[in-house]
Structures are given as C-alpha cells and as structure tokens.
Amino acid sequence: MKEKDRQNLFKIFRDHGDVLGAHGTSLVALESFIRSIQDVKCRADQLQPLVDELIQSIKNTEPQITPLVHLMEAFETEMVGQFGEDLDATKQSIIALLNDKLSVLEGIGKQMVAAGLTCIDRYDVIIVYSTSASIRDTLVKARKIGKPFEVLILKQDFTKTRKLIWTASGEDIDHEVIPEYNLSNFITKANKFFLGTMSITPDNKAVCPLGAAEVVSLCHLNKIPVYLFANSLKFSHKPSHDHRIHEKNECRLEGQTSYNMTIHSHCLVDLAHVDFIVREEGPIPRADFQKLLAC
Amino acid sequence: MEGALLPIIVFLLVYVALTFELVNKAVAALFGVMVLLITHVVDEHEAVSFIDTETIMLLLGMMTIVAILRRTGVFTLLSVRIAALTKGSPLKILIFFSVITAVLSAFLDNVTTVLIIIPIVIELTTGMGLDPKLYVISQAVISNIGGTATLIGDPPNIIIGSKVGLTFNAFILNLSLPVVICFCAGLFYLWLTNREKFRPIDTNLAKLFSVQLLLEKIRNEFLTTKIDRTFLIKGLACLALALLLFVTQTVTGMSPGVVALTVAMLLIIITRVDVEDLMEEIEWTTLLFFSGLFILVGVLEEKNVLEWIAHNVFLRVGDNPYVIVLMVLWVSGIVSGFLDNIPFTITMIPIVKLMLESHPIPNDILWWALSLGACLGGNLTMIGASANIVSVGIAKRHNVHISFLEFMKLSVVITLITLVIASLFLSIYLWVSL
16 A cells, blocks of 8 residues: 555544544444445455555554454454455455454444443533544433433534534534633533543553543543543553554644644543543443553 | 727726726626716616616526525535445546536536535545546536536526527527537546546555545535435425426526526525525625626617627628638637636627628527537636636635646647537538528
8 A cells, every 4th residue: 555545544534533433433444344345356366465455554543543453453363264266255254254343343332322321410511522422322312311411512623523513403412512612611510521532551541532631631620520431442552652643734824824833633631530431331430440451 | 889989998998807807896897887877978777778687687596596405405415425426436536526517517507516516526536645636627627518508507608598588498409419529528538638547446455445434534524414304305396496497488488587586586485594694695796797797788789889890800701601600609719718708798699699680590500609609618718717716716725726727738628629519510500500
C-alpha cells in the first residue's frame, strides 16, 4: 500500500472515529472488510498477501483503534490455514470469520448498554461529551424504559456532536446543548459525566476525544463522578505513547490573520481523574482499576 | 437611429462593468437604467413595459420550487446513493455522476446541481487519492450540457422560451438529441484523454476497503438533513405537477411562467415553509439583473440599434440559411465563453427576430442555434457560465485549486466538439426542413 493511500485510509478512520466513536468505527470497518472481500478480483494465491497487507494497515492507524486491533489479531490467528485453491470458498470462510467478529462486537454493544443503564439514576443530570455508541444507546434505552433524567450535551465541532443531538431530539430525551467552553456555568447543575474512549493503556491513561481531558479535570475538581465507558476490547497492551495520536500542523487564514496551528486528533485522560470504568459486567470503581489493568 | 448614442454608450459601459466584474451585476444594469431615466431617454412606464414578466415569473417560480426541494435533502440522498453504486470505480464515478448531473441540470438550475454534486465528488475522489480536478471540471461542463436540453435547464433557454413563446416540449423534442450526443461525446473525450486515471481498483483489496469506509463516511457527512417523508412527497408531487403542466402547455394554455409561479405558491402553502427564510434563498440580484437588462436592450431595440446591427453585421453574410444558422451558433458559442450568456441572449433575441423577418428559416432552427450556442459556449472558459465559477469556488474551499488554464485545457476541446456536433445537427435539421 502506498504511503499516500495509507495516510488517506488513516484520515478516513479518524473521521469515522469523530462521528461514530471506536465501537461504531470498528463495526463499520468490519462491514467494509466483508464487502471489499466480496468485491475483490484476484487469483486464489493472491488473496492472502492482499488480506495481510490490509490487516497491517488496520492495525497501524493513527491513533490505534484498539477494539479493531484486538479483533484483527484474533482474525489473523483464525485465518491461518483458511487460504486454499478455491477462491470463492476461501472468500466465504474469511467472510464467516469476519461475521463472527461482527457478532462479538454487537454482543459487547448490547452488554454495554445493560451495564450503562445501571449507572443512570432517576433525575440524573448527565454531561455527555463524546460520540460513543455505547453511551448513545444507553441513553436511548433509559429513555425507553421511562427513567427520568436530563442530558447536557457539550457541543464540539458540529460533525462530532451532530449524531448525539439527533439522537436526543429524535428519542425525545430531555436535553440541553451547550458549548464545551461554557461548561463551568452549568457545572453545579450536573451530577455525572459520561465519556467514551478509544483505548485504555497499561500506564493508567485513556485515549479520548480531543478536549475530554479538560472536561474531566473540571468535573474532577467539582467532584462530579466521571464514568468512562470502555468495553473489554478497549484495553490495550501498549503504553499510551505507542497509540500514535495524530498530530497535524496547518496554516489557517481567518479574516486578515494567517497563523500556524497544531492540533491533535485525541487527548490522554489520566485514570486518576476517572471514578468508574463501565465495562460489560458493570461499573468498576477506581479502587479496582489496578486489578482490572493487571488482567 | 436618432437619439441612440447615449443608450449605446450606457449599454457598452454596463457590458464592460459586467465583463470585468467592476460592480455587482444587478447594480450595473439598474444604474444604466437610471441613467437612461434621468436623461429622459425613456420614461419609467415605458421602461417597465420592456421587462419580460414571463421570464421573471418563470425564474422566480423555479427558484422557489428548487429552494424548497433542496430542503428535503432528496438530491443529496440521491447523490450519496450514486456514490455507493460506483463502488469506487473511477470510471463509474465519472459516468454515474455525469448522468445524475446532466439530468438534474435539465430540470433544476445548473448552480443548484453543482452545489449538491461537487462536494460529494470531491470527498469521494480525494479520499480515494484520485485527482479531483478532472471530476470537478467534468461535472461543471456536463451541467452546462445537460441544462441545454430543456426550457428550464439554463437561463438562456428560459429567456428564449419566454420571449419567443417556444414550449417546454419544443425544447425537449428539438434539443434532447443533440444534447445526448454532446453528453456522450464529452464523456468519451474525457475517458480517451485520461484513460490511465480511470483504471479499475477491484484488484486492490486495501483500496476497495478504503472506498467502503469512505462511502460510509459520505453517508454520515452529507445526509445531515433528516428526510421528512411528508415534506419530500409534497415537494416531489409539486415538481411532477410542474413538469406535467409544462408538458401539457399547449392543452392547458398556461405559460411556463404561470405554471412555475403557481406551483411555487402551492408548494409554499402545503409545506408551510417559513416564507421569510425562503425569500433569503431567492436570487433577487439575478432577477433585478434580468429586469435591468431587459430595459437596456428594450431601449436599444426601440432606437433601432439592434435592427442596424442585424442588417449591417449578421445579414451581411448573405442569405444562405446554412451560413446564417451556423453563424448564430458559433458567434453565440464563442461570445458566451467570454461574456455572460444572459445579457448576450437578451441582446440577440431581437436581432434573431429581425434576421428571421428577412430570411425565414423553418422549424425555429435559428432559435435552437442561439440556444445551443449560448448554453454550450458557456463551457469555453471558467467564467463562461455560473456553474463553472461556482464549481471552481467549491473546489477551492476544499483545497482543490483549479486555474483558468487548467479549466480551459479540458473545457475548450469539449466545447469545440459539442459545437461541431451542434453544427452537424442543425445542418441536417435544416437540410431536412428545407
């Protein structure tokens, strides 16, 4: 794969991450993988190198999408011995393996919603920042079962927040949209903060959407419990500096002023500021984090 | 031509101001009108009588219908579906998007079409690592070709149809064949000269994967309007009604302007859109520009200036109908490439009428020559048509910079090919008619 094509692919992954979160991006990536296997035209002996090349690209995105990396590692192990002389049969077995991964991911999604529901109490006012599918689905489910609560949506750039606003409006969830820089004026109103993440690293960090670290700090300072939604696939073996957070330096022109600006794709949140990690089995309090990371 | 000097000078100054974009086009035209009113060359009642209300009604009606239909998000939805159908094949991107651009341009205005299509094309091609310039230029050119096919597709056709009384059906019957041939020839030329860039990607798994991810991203990014089914059905039903009434014009006796404005009002009532908001989307400067130009040209006509031009310039070529038809086509084509084709068409209509009085040419062939020349000629340069300027502008906002020469490198040959096809078509049509 040419470097230019790799960079294009990474950018598409980042754009998806901004809109769908890590879980949603992983789902889209698996579905795309299946469709591209169906469409590819090659000889049977050419398929394996093509699949290997693609897996390596997916595993090395900037930043890494940890759930997808774990699924690709499992897929790599399982596909050994699947490549034969019959192209169609090989394609079918690869697609079956990918469909298994898709089912695993969907199953985890459902478990996360069940776990998330235990974190919402009656009359909660919850700050929501990221576009995490688990958080979105949890809020929808809570509304459907009739729990009374309110959501404060922190607006980032519209592309990132749009889906959350749509969901809240479409599902009739009591909500208010406020700019993220205006949170301090609402902080006394809220009593919980729900946040999604791309990965949790062994050095006690979480790779989160840009700006989340500031919101977490403000919540921590005001003793508002921070709930970090991170399913078991989001736990990474690699330390935070290996997660390849993308850095971009761009020249901007606003009005008559031209300036260079450096921007990162994600930020690191210190787990010391997080009160609960919400996993498939339920919310884990901070006291048990070390046990969790050791696993 | 007594008292014609001042109107001529004012008209030429307005043309210079328009060509070099010295002031807003509506201001230029209306300032010219004001000079003629202040100097008593024409009084206000007479000036207003020169405005072709049929054209203004048709434009206002179609602008309103299109503004409401855009809010339904249906055209963006259509474009996103088309993007998915291409599966990232560069050749399919060119062909499928060109077809949708041509069809939309024929029934909406060209600028609306490129505003919908170009951002999606840029997102798709850039994400795939293709050169978006080729696709942007091709869609601009195709929108001008597609718009030539119908009465409502391009402003010169709206003006010709309204002022001359040609029907919607007449445009489709007479122009659709040459337009389809021009469309195919244009695409063939684009493919022939850029074959390397249209190589299939279906042997490259990583590229196929990128395309699938990209298509999902495009769905997320562009389908920002939630489709309101009732609103959509009302909008499409009214568009269908308008087209039905255009087609049955000879039966109902309703002119296109009356049809467009009636359907527009009906659509406003049944969709209950905020009229104040809607009015902000109407291009009032264009309508004022048209009104001012009608007055300026009306004065020139009254002072017999256009008659003089017709006799001393256009009819000097002799009375061979082939020469007259081809001259109108090529002069319109070349002039429209460098000047705005709207004032040119408004100026040419009285001239063509005078030419027809001296040399009757059957089956309105001279009008089709004017239409084909003015619409297809807009492709000659980047400034020849509004759709070109808007497309290049959208590309620039996406960091795709297209220079004047880059645009012309592709567009000049396509314009020449399409004008040659139009010449052949008109010659054969004339030969059959005589």
